[in-house]
Amino acid sequence: MPFPNPIFNDLPTTIFTVMSAQAIEHGAVNLGQGFPDEDGPPSIREAAAEALIGGPNQYAPMRGMPQLRQAICNHARRFYDIPFHADENVVVTSGGTEALTASIMALAGQGSEVVLIEPAYDSYRPIAEAVGARVKTVKLMPPDWRLQEDALAQAVTPDTRVLMLNTPLNPIGRAFSREELEGVARVLAHSNAVAVCDEVYEHLIFDERQHIPLITLPGMAERVVRVGSAGKMFSLTGWKIGWVTGSKVLIDVIAKAHQFITFTSSPALQLGVAYALEHEMDFTLGLTKALQANRDLLAERLPRIGFDVLPCEGSYFLTAGIRGLTNESDRAYCERLVREAGVALIPLSVFFSGEEPDHLVRFAFCKKRDLLEQALARLERHFRVGDG
Numbered sequence: 001m002p003f004p005n006p007i008f009n010d011l012p013t014t015i016f017t018v019m020s021a022q023a024i025e026h027g028a029v030n031l032g033q034g035f036p037d038e039d040g041p042p043s044i045r046e047a048a049a050e051a052l053i054g055g056p057n058q059y060a061p062m063r064g065m066p067q068l069r070q071a072i073c074n075h076a077r078r079f080y081d082i083p084f085h086a087d088e089n090v091v092v093t094s095g096g097t098e099a100l101t102a103s104i105m106a107l108a109g110q111g112s113e114v115v116l117i118e119p120a121y122d123s124y125r126p127i128a129e130a131v132g133a134r135v136k137t138v139k140l141m142p143p144d145w146r147l148q149e150d151a152l153a154q155a156v157t158p159d160t161r162v163l164m165l166n167t168p169l170n171p172i173g174r175a176f177s178r179e180e181l182e183g184v185a186r187v188l189a190h191s192n193a194v195a196v197c198d199e200v201y202e203h204l205i206f207d208e209r210q211h212i213p214l215i216t217l218p219g220m221a222e223r224v225v226r227v228g229s230a231g232k233m234f235s236l237t238g239w240k241i242g243w244v245t246g247s248k249v250l251i252d253v254i255a256k257a258h259q260f261i262t263f264t265s266s267p268a269l270q271l272g273v274a275y276a277l278e279h280e281m282d283f284t285l286g287l288t289k290a291l292q293a294n295r296d297l298l299a300e301r302l303p304r305i306g307f308d309v310l311p312c313e314g315s316y317f318l319t320a321g322i323r324g325l326t327n328e329s330d331r332a333y334c335e336r337l338v339r340e341a342g343v344a345l346i347p348l349s350v351f352f353s354g355e356e357p358d359h360l361v362r363f364a365f366c367k368k369r370d371l372l373e374q375a376l377a378r379l380e381r382h383f384r385v386g387d388g
Helices: 015-026 042-054 066-080 097-108 122-132 149-155 178-189 230-234 249-260 269-277 280-306 328-341 369-381
Strands: 090-093 111-117 134-139 160-166 194-198 224-229 242-246 317-321 360-364
Touching: 015 249, 015 328, 042 269, 066 269, 090 097, 090 249, 097 122, 097 160, 097 194, 097 224, 097 242, 111 122, 111 149, 111 369, 122 134, 134 149, 149 178, 149 249, 160 178, 178 194, 224 230, 224 249, 230 269, 230 280, 230 369, 242 249, 269 280, 280 317, 280 369, 328 360
Parallel strands: 111 134, 111 160, 160 194, 194 224
Antiparallel strands: 090 242, 224 242, 317 360
């Protein structure tokens, strides 16, 4: 009999796969899985296509194509005044998830601790546990989802090596304030830990808020690595081009982990992303405005149906309470709604461990406007909104 790794053997099928399959089965509008339904600018795809035809098509350098590493550094300086060097402070990865994996593998070892802020993106825990780390959690609670410094300080011990910080936060759309980040910095400064900052939604932040990378706060330059994603910035999620940036000491060891995961990614796609970072940031900034309008559409109409809409400051996602509609658990409700109303959502409880809120659902609004209108119309019919 085989004896597979129990971390992965015991994992259930991801809720995204489950709900997407049910959406297909029932002909539902899928507002569950968070991927755009329109590709990014043709000019980016043309740049990649030209590189594919003209070459190179052999292994790219392990740390990434020089043009992309330089473009990532230029982006960090342009938006945050971070002085990265292309040869020392960047590793290009096969998407954001590989960037997270390489970072956790490199920075958290057997018997160490990794602290997660819940609700947490679902890949963090199995990656940490697979490398032999113990996972501890700090739970945020609705409706404001504030990160309290004292709660974080209680979770961090001398054995903590990594704090996972996602802002804007999937699945709830929180963008942590400077005050909250200063609290994180104080905790890190008195610990043995570094922060792996998942900032793939860094430009998808609304209402003229400013994204604040933790690495820019005093004392954090040597304590933080940043994870970025071209897929989120340019609506090219299938390209799977991501990166990690940070101090040379941390990036050197992350690069050593990366070399044994994927080693490298398509040079043509890397060159396409380099072009995008240098020439198509207006698309990304315009995408933010379009997504804010989508958020506002849901936030205006969902309360009329009976959903209790919570604030959303960034990302692709809006969270809403269901207690005005049902006493069911969020998962049972989502599984019924996809059958009866023809709209697929994600239950928020899957992003927690242990005791969790079970009355919240997540709407993905990174979709065409007419698809969102269709989903709202189906929900309004199902709940007989406006029937008098």
